[in-house]
Amino acid sequence: MDETAKLIIDGVSYDLPVLTGTEGDKAIDIRKLLSSTGYITYDPGFGNTGSCASSITYMDGERGILRYRGIPVEQLAEYATFVEIAYLLINGHLPTQDELNRTRMILNDTSMIHESMHVFFQAFPRGSHPMNILSSMVNALRGFYPELYDHDDPANPEYTYLSLVSKVRTLAAMSYKISKGDKVIYPRHDLSYCANFLNMMFDSPVKPYIIDEDIVKALNVFWILHADHEQNCSTAAVRVVGSGKVNLYSAISAGVSALWGPLHGGANQAVIEMLTDIHENGIPLETIIAKAKSKKDPFRLMGFGHRVYKTYDPRAKIMKRMADKILSKFRREDPLLDIAKRLEEIAITDPYFVDHNLYPNVDFYSGIVLRAMGIPTNMFTVMFAIGRLPGWISQWRESINDPHWRISRPRQIYTGEQQRNYVPTSQRI
Ligand code: ACO
Numbered sequence: 001m002d003e004t005a006k007l008i009i010d011g012v013s014y015d016l017p018v019l020t021g022t023e024g025d026k027a028i029d030i031r032k033l034l035s036s037t038g039y040i041t042y043d044p045g046f047g048n049t050g051s052c053a054s055s056i057t058y059m060d061g062e063r064g065i066l067r068y069r070g071i072p073v074e075q076l077a078e079y080a081t082f083v084e085i086a087y088l089l090i091n092g093h094l095p096t097q098d099e100l101n102r103t104r105m106i107l108n109d110t111s112m113i114h115e116s117m118h119v120f121f122q123a124f125p126r127g128s129h130p131m132n133i134l135s136s137m138v139n140a141l142r143g144f145y146p147e148l149y150d151h152d153d154p155a156n157p158e159y160t161y162l163s164l165v166s167k168v169r170t171l172a173a174m175s176y177k178i179s180k181g182d183k184v185i186y187p188r189h190d191l192s193y194c195a196n197f198l199n200m201m202f203d204s205p206v207k208p209y210i211i212d213e214d215i216v217k218a219l220n221v222f223w224i225l226h227a228d229h230e231q232n233c234s235t236a237a238v239r240v241v242g243s244g245k246v247n248l249y250s251a252i253s254a255g256v257s258a259l260w261g262p263l264h265g266g267a268n269q270a271v272i273e274m275l276t277d278i279h280e281n282g283i284p285l286e287t288i289i290a291k292a293k294s295k296k297d298p299f300r301l302m303g304f305g306h307r308v309y310k311t312y313d314p315r316a317k318i319m320k321r322m323a324d325k326i327l328s329k330f331r332r333e334d335p336l337l338d339i340a341k342r343l344e345e346i347a348i349t350d351p352y353f354v355d356h357n358l359y360p361n362v363d364f365y366s367g368i369v370l371r372a373m374g375i376p377t378n379m380f381t382v383m384f385a386i387g388r389l390p391g392w393i394s395q396w397r398e399s400i401n402d403p404h405w406r407i408s409r410p411r412q413i414y415t416g417e418q419q420r421n422y423v424p425t426s427q428r429i
Helices: 033-037 073-079 082-091 097-109 117-123 130-144 157-180 193-202 213-225 233-243 248-259 267-281 285-293 314-329 335-349 351-355 363-373 377-400
Strands: 004-009 012-020 026-028 057-060 065-068
Touching (some): 065 073, 065 082, 073 213, 082 097, 082 213, 082 377, 130 377, 233 248, 248 377, 267 335, 314 363, 335 363
Antiparallel strands (some): 057 065
16 A cells, blocks of 8 residues: 555644655655645755655665665776766766767867857956856857757757866866966867866966876766755756756756855865865964854854765765875875864864764865865866766756756745735835
8 A cells, every 4th residue: 555644633644655766765745735734844954845756866874875766976986987876876877888988078078168258258347257257158159059858848958968068168168278378278189088187277388287197087986976966055056057958058057156155166265265264374273163163153064964865974984084195296295184084073073063964075185185286266166067967967957858847936935914904205214
């Protein structure tokens, strides 16, 4: 017999269907709740709300598990490339050699940016944040490439999705070059996805960039770890905005904007700023921990805590190992890594952090890895955005093909004034 939940309101009993996911997760289906009872549910921040059924990413926050299309992220970080992961997320299976070759060909074919877009770039005021530039430029792509995709008529979805994956990488590197006033470096067909990005970022007509395979590998892993994370803030934004049937580019641009916030993807920049502040001003770590615990102080320990993970974020474990590896390769020490490790040591044994289940998340060590690659701090969240792009695209694709798809439109509990009359200006006190 199908499982049901019973809800009793004012002595009247209602049966609500229970849905079960493939990993045993349960949800009470409340789609008919309002029409049958007159009640809605109240869940600010959607902590208990399943907004969709999805077959893309599985997370178990209690056990620290993350899988893309069923495959553990640890295996993917060890053996796969970011391009394979993009394919896996968007299409649901790992590519065969032929599919991979075709994917690479499309990524190369579509890597250039319309020359008129350069004019756009030049018009941004100096000092504009690269995330600001990226969200605007992604939205602008719809104007420059209207032929690529129409919401209801996917002429060639594969080409559209991959061209976005390719172009966003070029846009990101261009935004960095232009923000510095440097010559833009074009993508090259002979380089892999990650090597191409590094080359566009760091090559110059006067000093060629030497591509280091260990850095390329590290970037692959960095992007794989960020590629999807089920219904997080920016992905939810992509789905909500997309639910109005807006085009792919505008939905993704909303995701970029949502990611920018320091409580979400912007945390990688905020962590490095926090660690730099501690380092440069010699702030005792106990003071930082006390600030984070104080209810009178809005400060939070950046890079700690997660809505879903109530244990160590599996991505943070890999990122921490990578920080050690990449710094030792260059025989370099980063005082911020040492501070981060000591902060973690204090925090994970402190009763406040233990009681609140606060552990390092992906952003705690990721900035140290990016710094070691030479990526400037204000580009950190852009790096996250490039990594998350395949996830956003696959979630958007799944949502527009969902037979239960409806425009996203939450309800509210109204707490304002009851009806009252308009008062003319002369009678207002
Ligand atoms: N430092 C100190 N206290 C914290 C922290 C933190 N980093 N995170 C949560 N808490 C405390 C809150 O004060 C609250 O305490 P209380 O119950 O005693 O009032 C409790 O833990 C629960 O916090 P919420 O804000 O309700 O948790 P939520 O799930 O809504 O927020 C979030 C999750 C936003 C990630 C939060 O932990 C946070 O602000 N962390 C710091 C920013 C950060 O690292 N963000 C990146 C997240 S990963 C990502 O998006 C890529």
